[in-house]
Amino acid sequence: MSKTMKDRQFRPVAVPDVELGGFWGKWQDAVCQSTAETLLDRCVEAGMVRAIDVSQPSPGIVIPIQPWGGTTQMFWDSDLGKSIETIAYSLYRRPNPDLEARADRIIDMYEKLQDKDGYLNAWFQRVQPDHRWKNLRDHHELYCAGHLIEAAVAYYQATGKRKLLDIMCRFADYMITVFGHGEGQIPGYCGHEEIELALVKLARVTGEKKYLDLSKFFIDERGTEPHFFTEEARRDGRDPANFIQKTYEYGQAHQPVREQKKVVGHAVRAMYLYSGMADIATEYKDDSLTAALEALWDDLTTKQMYITGGIGPAASNEGFTDYYDLPNDTAYAETCASVGLVFWASRMLGRGPDRRYADVMEQALYNGALPGLAIDGKAFFYDNPLESAGKHHRWKWHHCPCCPPNIARLVTSIGSYMYAVAEDEVAVHLYGESTARMKLADGTRVELRQMTNYPWEGAVAFTAKPERPARFALSLRIPEWAKGASLSVNGARLDLSASVIDGYARIEREWADGDRIELDLPLELRPQYANPKVRQDAGRVALMRGPLVYCVEATDNGEDLNAIVLPRNLPAAGTTVLEDLNGAVAIDLAVEREDAQNWGKPLYRDEPAGRRPHKARFVPYHLWDNRAPGEMLVWMQVDR
Amino acid sequence: MSKTMKDRQFRPVAVPDVELGGFWGKWQDAVCQSTAETLLDRCVEAGMVRAIDVSQPSPGIVIPIQPWGGTTQMFWDSDLGKSIETIAYSLYRRPNPDLEARADRIIDMYEKLQDKDGYLNAWFQRVQPDHRWKNLRDHHELYCAGHLIEAAVAYYQATGKRKLLDIMCRFADYMITVFGHGEGQIPGYCGHEEIELALVKLARVTGEKKYLDLSKFFIDERGTEPHFFTEEARRDGRDPANFIQKTYEYGQAHQPVREQKKVVGHAVRAMYLYSGMADIATEYKDDSLTAALEALWDDLTTKQMYITGGIGPAASNEGFTDYYDLPNDTAYAETCASVGLVFWASRMLGRGPDRRYADVMEQALYNGALPGLAIDGKAFFYDNPLESAGKHHRWKWHHCPCCPPNIARLVTSIGSYMYAVAEDEVAVHLYGESTARMKLADGTRVELRQMTNYPWEGAVAFTAKPERPARFALSLRIPEWAKGASLSVNGARLDLSASVIDGYARIEREWADGDRIELDLPLELRPQYANPKVRQDAGRVALMRGPLVYCVEATDNGEDLNAIVLPRNLPAAGTTVLEDLNGAVAIDLAVEREDAQNWGKPLYRDEPAGRRPHKARFVPYHLWDNRAPGEMLVWMQVDR
Structure with missing residues (x-):
């Protein structure tokens, strides 16, 4: 156990x-x-x-x-x-x-x-x-x-x-x-x-x-x-x-x-x-x-x-x-x-x-x-x-x-x-714009309002609205990926290192109407590598931002997506909001691309392909195939 | 045409x-x-x-x-x-x-x-x-x-x-x-x-x-x-x-x-x-x-x-x-x-x-x-x-x-x-220890003896044995991969750049019993890369030596062959003759290997795997699965 x-x-x-x-x-x-x-x-x-x-x-x-x-x-x-x-x-x-x-x-x-x-x-x-x-x-x-x-x-x-x-x-x-x-x-x-x-x-x-x-x-x-x-x-x-x-x-x-x-x-x-x-x-x-x-x-x-x-x-x-x-x-x-x-x-x-x-x-x-x-x-x-x-x-x-x-x-x-509720505890497992109505063990009704543009942005604000002031614990998940997350209650910063249990910031206090919690989850672009035992991902990297896996699609990047090569150290990323994809945040990254055009006729040769610069656009994987159909790729070539 | x-x-x-x-x-x-x-x-x-x-x-x-x-x-x-x-x-x-x-x-x-x-x-x-x-x-x-x-x-x-x-x-x-x-x-x-x-x-x-x-x-x-x-x-x-x-x-x-x-x-x-x-x-x-x-x-x-x-x-x-x-x-x-x-x-x-x-x-x-x-x-x-x-x-x-x-x-x-024969021409398309008996258009019988340890070694010697001196062309294939090939007739070096037509050295002369041709095909280890349009070979290299594609097998290299990474510039290769594989020439190469042992518990993480040195053994692909069963791989990871 x-x-x-x-x-x-x-x-x-x-x-x-x-x-x-x-x-x-x-x-x-x-x-x-x-x-x-x-x-x-x-x-x-x-x-x-x-x-x-x-x-x-x-x-x-x-x-x-x-x-x-x-x-x-x-x-x-x-x-x-x-x-x-x-x-x-x-x-x-x-x-x-x-x-x-x-x-x-x-x-x-x-x-x-x-x-x-x-x-x-x-x-x-x-x-x-x-x-x-x-x-x-x-x-x-x-x-x-x-x-x-x-x-x-x-x-x-x-x-x-x-x-x-x-x-x-x-x-x-x-x-x-x-x-x-x-x-x-x-x-x-x-x-x-x-x-x-x-x-x-x-x-x-x-x-x-x-x-x-x-x-x-x-x-x-x-x-x-x-x-x-x-x-x-x-x-x-x-x-x-x-x-x-x-x-x-x-x-x-x-x-x-x-x-x-x-x-x-x-x-x-x-x-x-x-x-x-x-x-x-x-x-x-x-x-x-x-x-x-x-x-x-x-x-x-x-x-x-x-x-x-x-x-x-x-x-x-x-x-x-x-x-x-x-x-x-x-x-x-x-x-x-x-x-x-x-x-x-x-x-x-x-x-x-x-x-x-x-x-x-x-x-x-x-x-x-x-x-x-x-x-x-x-x-x-x-x-x-x-x-x-x-x-x-x-x-x-x-x-x-x-x-x-x-x-x-x-x-x-x-x-x-x-949202989940135990006797005297409310847990927030997932973030997203919402209002939840809950009842504690003693019958007290609590409304919790969550204001955020998550997962596109990492700022999450809550206002608590218990029907009367009530003591209970509010547990907020701090995702493992959210390095440098910060949390404040009514403007006072909490020491996360002291209050996080099993990955949740547990705030036990008397909550009153209007109490405000502010959570910031940094959405850094994160290269992800697979255990070398996963043969299919060898030499490859996937990109995540917050909870989202990203991919490249041909509609943004042209065909032959496997020719794209990411550098070992990611350059600074640009972001673009795509209105045709529900306001998704796309990521733009300067990378390289193997050149198939100047490869020549043979299928195989002694020298690897030359490379040219490429501005790659990454979109959230869950949104792929919602625009023009074509190639898609999650695990990309990476230099190491 | x-x-x-x-x-x-x-x-x-x-x-x-x-x-x-x-x-x-x-x-x-x-x-x-x-x-x-x-x-x-x-x-x-x-x-x-x-x-x-x-x-x-x-x-x-x-x-x-x-x-x-x-x-x-x-x-x-x-x-x-x-x-x-x-x-x-x-x-x-x-x-x-x-x-x-x-x-x-x-x-x-x-x-x-x-x-x-x-x-x-x-x-x-x-x-x-x-x-x-x-x-x-x-x-x-x-x-x-x-x-x-x-x-x-x-x-x-x-x-x-x-x-x-x-x-x-x-x-x-x-x-x-x-x-x-x-x-x-x-x-x-x-x-x-x-x-x-x-x-x-x-x-x-x-x-x-x-x-x-x-x-x-x-x-x-x-x-x-x-x-x-x-x-x-x-x-x-x-x-x-x-x-x-x-x-x-x-x-x-x-x-x-x-x-x-x-x-x-x-x-x-x-x-x-x-x-x-x-x-x-x-x-x-x-x-x-x-x-x-x-x-x-x-x-x-x-x-x-x-x-x-x-x-x-x-x-x-x-x-x-x-x-x-x-x-x-x-x-x-x-x-x-x-x-x-x-x-x-x-x-x-x-x-x-x-x-x-x-x-x-x-x-x-x-x-x-x-x-x-x-x-x-x-x-x-x-x-x-x-x-x-x-x-x-x-x-x-x-x-x-x-x-x-x-x-x-x-x-x-x-x-x-x-071997193939036209009216007054004999073509040698493939090399290998052998003796061929042919008949020219004029009825002259010609025996051609080929002495070689090809494909393990690149030296090929022929002796011609026409029943009587006869004028005909002998066409010997110079494979495209055989950079630096050399050819001599009765000890006299031929200028290949002048005598090669469509990739064959054409030697037209009067051949007599005992004429000796010596051909040397350098068997350099050749890294091969695929056209970037071949998505499955992206970031990978295959090794050839002469006409043979090589592979790695688990019996020589242990499991997780995809963790092996070849350097951009191949180090000097050792060779070993494997008696249990019909005298095949194996290739030994100092490479690196991603370390799955010290990877830790998560399946995915922010950092690529560390590497350790590895002595990789390559065997001819055609001989795989003739010893202990296990993993096999032709296209390997390569640094570029």
Whole structure:
């Protein structure tokens, strides 16, 4: 157990209690104005809504069964769930009666679809009713349930409407009877984790501990022997060895979770599992889970994570390969996986603020997850390479449309990742123009207003507005990269070296209306080098400014971006505000460029290329491919 | 038409007329002692021999029909053909009555299998007899015929036995009736080229021009409109648009061949086509074909070729992608494709010696084709990456076993690529310990003995042994890389600047028994840089010595080869002869190495890695993965 171990229980502030402006306000506007509706339109076009409408005949198998034994159609409920969740968050920001009415109609359909016993799943009620609970390893039933639960909680919080929440409580109550070690019960868990974290949300909003207990059951059972997936396959008449993913590592079910030390398998599954584990660790103050999670965190962030917070380099298993294997041009780095890393990191803060988690949360949020959405909210990246020869572009949709609603729900709920509250403590994990309303343990309401142009500028000012003067601790993250950060309260400078604990400046005092905190985070341009074991980044440098990874694009720099060479010592950088990229700060740097024009005819020769001066423009990686399409590069050549 | 255009007609010396020692002798021994027999054993195990045995029932579809509409089983005849061809060459070097008897039995089976009309194809006689000539685009019928023709020629030359040659003449005679623009004839050609070059071999050994004419017909028809593949699909009731390869570029049938300027599609197909075109250009002195070939040659060698002479970077089409797209770790660079490039280059020498072709022939031979064979002759590379993280190893066999017999037949027939003869001229294209017997136009027999430890050492000595004093030109290639080469005849130094034409030292004189030529090719270590447009080689250097590309392997240098950094100016190199690698010359160089040990825990940091001195050992690329398995790297980091 590390020294940073905490015994507090922080919970995120509810989405409707944080109002965003500035950077995140613009992204939320894009989702509210375009993505939320687009998601529902695409779900309708794909046949998902028709599929749950019991007044229509069964859709049958619209998308063929794939070699892994299922079809993406099996998890249409999850796509609808995440879309409803996005709509819920969007309605809070931007009322949209038409969209709300469409969501209500879908919820009505789910009400009619639900079985008397509480079971609910479009595929296993309407297409393969005889397969219910037959193949938890591959069939995503509990995964779908989890996403509908998350939708239910969000829709209830945003609209006050309980119908979907009640539906999902009935389903969860039914699950409690189905799963367990009792006579006739299933001692199993889902191949694709998600239900675990969803049940925690359900427990928190309903106050029902039974849902926590079911979540904990799924986590405790995972990977134990005799192995459930093996027994289940035998019961179902399948050969357990005939598993296309070959190893239970694919779904992190190869070992009991508390024994797992290496991050393996399908990246999204891993992140969802660890998120659920972290929630249960917080809720039960379960040190054995926290210890496993700390080992896994180290494993991921020191051996398997792109500088963008992208994870899971391989398309073959949508997941992890070998340590330090981080190919840039073929990076899978699924948007959903970085969204999942944000989930996990956020939940690692449940037992107390620690920038070890929050810094990575921010890194993955800005650079791993956010690239998944175009600035107009209308197109999406599924995979996120760190280098493109010019052919990688956002999709209007995807045959497996998991990423669009995932990034959309994250963007619209970002406020709940920024602020968290424990009994007598408020933590600010992320910076951005916003106003948060919170309630302390003694019932005191506190409003915290954050004024900033972050991440473009590093000055952040807060004004506190407790309903009456109140003593509590305010913990503000000081990112590890923010060398020379400074902090003052009502004009008086604080000694950060004395007040920073686990990377957070902790200010415990009586706060009164109008108290003002000023934080300055220097946004120096930072060259970043990779461990020499990362063969794909050898001889290369990436640039970061604040939390943002930068890249070069052909539209600013012409083709052959790999011919650009940065000097060992960076020259003074210029900055330009790009209005066509949401006011992003671009960086201009005098560098050199290898000369392909005067190279001559042979492909190979005895002398390296000559060089000419080049003024390179760098833009934030998350904004690439929002202008003219072309090459893109994060890791650049550097002289050393 | 370039200035190098020649009007001579060079033909390769027949395989049995060159006896190899030294470097190539060892490789031929490996094939004679292991590979030749292994090939036949594997063909038997795969069911290929049973498939042609009419005394047994039809094999049926042993390998399932693939999405492209066929199965590799469809071209089992080609695997048998190339295996018989290899056996033929091996018998000349090393008599093996058992192996010869096995080949004879296969040939007997083909005799029994052949239809009365001359048609011969295991699949379309025994498995799908109703599909004969129905889908030339996908079905490889003429491709199979081509390989059996090459086998027939080789077996006849090596053993004097005519049976297979007669069989294939009957088949070719039948083809002449089948293909053409006459009533009821097929105005088509094969999707996978090969028959074109095979018919030229058949014409040369039989003296029958009709086979040349058929070859020229296939070449002239290719890619013309109305498009044969489109018409054929319609006739066969298939939708021409439903072509899994999407474009006729896949088989170089997108344009008439004389209009083609860009090397596209499946790499092996392209090489076989261009080989056939070059043969026809030589035989017919067809300048329009030569002009197209020169453009294609430039296109390939200045924009699309690995430094190893590997070609076709992508697995998806087993072929070409975009200009300058040469990924190292995922390089497909099929062994067969480099074998094909050797074929093509060799045939570009048909109209006269030109090192523009012969240098690349040598480059592709040593570094693109030869890696396909283990030094013991018992294992094979199919694809040839220029970087491996440690998991790429030779196969004992492959589901598509085209490469093993292809490299084996090339190795055993290498003598015919070394020497060529025109009327009154002998050309030496490749160096290596050997004795060649040739006949000039006037009937004079000349024996040329080449004594050398090339490619390990650069000293090459020849003794001429004409049966009587004879005036002829001896053309010796001076490789472009051999700066400072020197040449003497009977001790008298020649002025190379005056006697070199198109990269060949042309010595025209009366040669007498015992005349001695001494050639010295300095084997300096040569750093090689890639055009800056090759993004994958940016900031990197490869080392060559003579014709050989070198690499580093983990077994000599430990893991993390990408951490090795070469200095801008190479220090003096040491050399070591490695007895366990066929006496290869290894290169030892004092370089630096980034230090992963003292890097610390984070994956990324503000400072580049420190460095420590490292003694790097480089071995010839073609010999990698012959010792302990592990990482391998060709393009290394370099300071500039």
